[in-house]
Amino acid sequence: HGAEANILMQRADVAMYLAKRSGDGYAVYSSDQDPYDVNRVVVQGELRQAVDRGELSVFYQPKVQIATRRLVGFEALVRWQHPRRGWLPPSEFLPLAERTGLIKRLTASVLDIVLKQLAAWQIEGWAVPVAVNLSMRDLLDPRFGQLVKDQLASAGVGHHLLQFEITESTAMSEPERVIQTIAPLQQAGIQFAIDDFGTGYSSLAYLQRLPVREIKIDRSFVGKMAGNAGSASIVQATVELGHRLGLDVVAEGIEDDKTYDLLLKSGCDTGQGYLISRPLPASQFADWLRDGAWIAARESERPAA
Ligand code: C2E
Ligand code: CA
Numbered sequence: 170h171g172a173e174a175n176i177l178m179q180r181a182d183v184a185m186y187l188a189k190r191s192g193d194g195y196a197v198y199s200s201d202q203d204p205y206d207v208n209r210v211v212v213q214g215e216l217r218q219a220v221d222r223g224e225l226s227v228f229y230q231p232k233v234q235i236a237t238r239r240l241v242g243f244e245a246l247v248r249w250q251h252p253r254r255g256w257l258p259p260s261e262f263l264p265l266a267e268r269t270g271l272i273k274r275l276t277a278s279v280l281d282i283v284l285k286q287l288a289a290w291q292i293e294g295w296a297v298p299v300a301v302n303l304s305m306r307d308l309l310d311p312r313f314g315q316l317v318k319d320q321l322a323s324a325g326v327g328h329h330l331l332q333f334e335i336t337e338s339t340a341m342s343e344p345e346r347v348i349q350t351i352a353p354l355q356q357a358g359i360q361f362a363i364d365d366f367g368t369g370y371s372s373l374a375y376l377q378r379l380p381v382r383e384i385k386i387d388r389s390f391v392g393k394m395a396g397n398a399g400s401a402s403i404v405q406a407t408v409e410l411g412h413r414l415g416l417d418v419v420a421e422g423i424e425d426d427k428t429y430d431l432l433l434k435s436g437c438d439t440g441q442g443y444l445i446s447r448p449l450p451a452s453q454f455a456d457w458l459r460d461g462a463w464i465a466a467r468e469s470e471r472p473a474a
């Protein structure tokens with residue numbers, strides 16, 4: 170990892186530090202983990218600027234009720250249009266944001282974009298809830314709940330239009346603190362979902378206590394259910410578990426009609442995936458609805474005039 174002695178020594182040092190920290194006893198150098206890596210420092214600076222200057226974008230992916238094909242909500246997915254590298258998916262910059270603590274500002278920035286969009290849709294007579302993804306650091310921040318309520322108030326958006334998604338592994342790593350953070354928000358009318366369900370280790374005792382409204386079956390099971398009996402069984406069992414606990418169940422990653430039909434038969438409530446729509450900029454949903462394959466939220470779901 171270096172052609173000059175001093176670089177090689179410095180990188181060996183980084184690897185040694187990583188090995189000590191991980192407790193594994195050994196580590197291979199990776200620029201990704203290197204605080205001295207020039208590229209990483211540059212990206213970190215650029216990301217901080219992008220967050221501060223409001224250069225992040227949000228794409229929206231619709232969720233539909235499987236039985237009726239009606240739109241029931243959107244998930245907000247962050248994108249970064251990098252000046253040289255073009256559109257970057259979250260996997261290219263979220264890990265860095267999480268390691269450096271920048272994630273809290275990123276979340277606030279995404280929330281700001283989403284609330285403005287909700288306010289604009291409200292004016293057009295649309296009242297479709299949007300779900301924002303949260304990270305561990307957001308949930309461990311004791312001020313998080315108040316920040317969210319302040320942002321909602323200044324945007325003039327009803328609490329029922331905002332939802333949050335927390336991954337199963339985040340929810341289960343610090344369940345007591347997560348409950349503490351989300352319970353007051355849930356009481357204020359904001360709904361929570363457990364994301365990527367089935368990929369972590371859920372304590373069923375905590376699952377029962379978490380104030381959440383729905384679970385989202387991870388797309389690794391949904392994507393394989395049409396061709397793999399084991400995955401289909403896991404999906405079916407998860408739908409039943411969710412329903413027994415009084416939760417709605419969402420399947421993510423639906424890519425074909427066969428999977429959609431299987432989910433319909435399994436009693437799964439809600440679906441999301443490329444078959445329905447890829448994540449798109451907000452402006453494209455009027456056309457998406459005009460196509461007619463999926464149906465707009467019903468009249469009664471619109472805000473009172
Ligand atoms: P996620 O929350 O599980 O989001 C779903 C991901 O699956 C999205 O990837 C979406 O584009 C992709 N997807 C949706 N339908 C399909 C499908 O039918 N097939 C396949 N193969 N993929 C599908 P994306 O946008 O790259 O986001 C990746 C992850 O980054 C998200 O996974 C979420 O954990 C995280 N993320 C995205 N936006 C935010 C954000 O604003 N804040 C935080 N903290 N995390 C975010
Ligand atoms: Ca999600």
Ligand code: CA
Nearest residue numbers: 364365385421
């Ligand atoms: Ca997910």
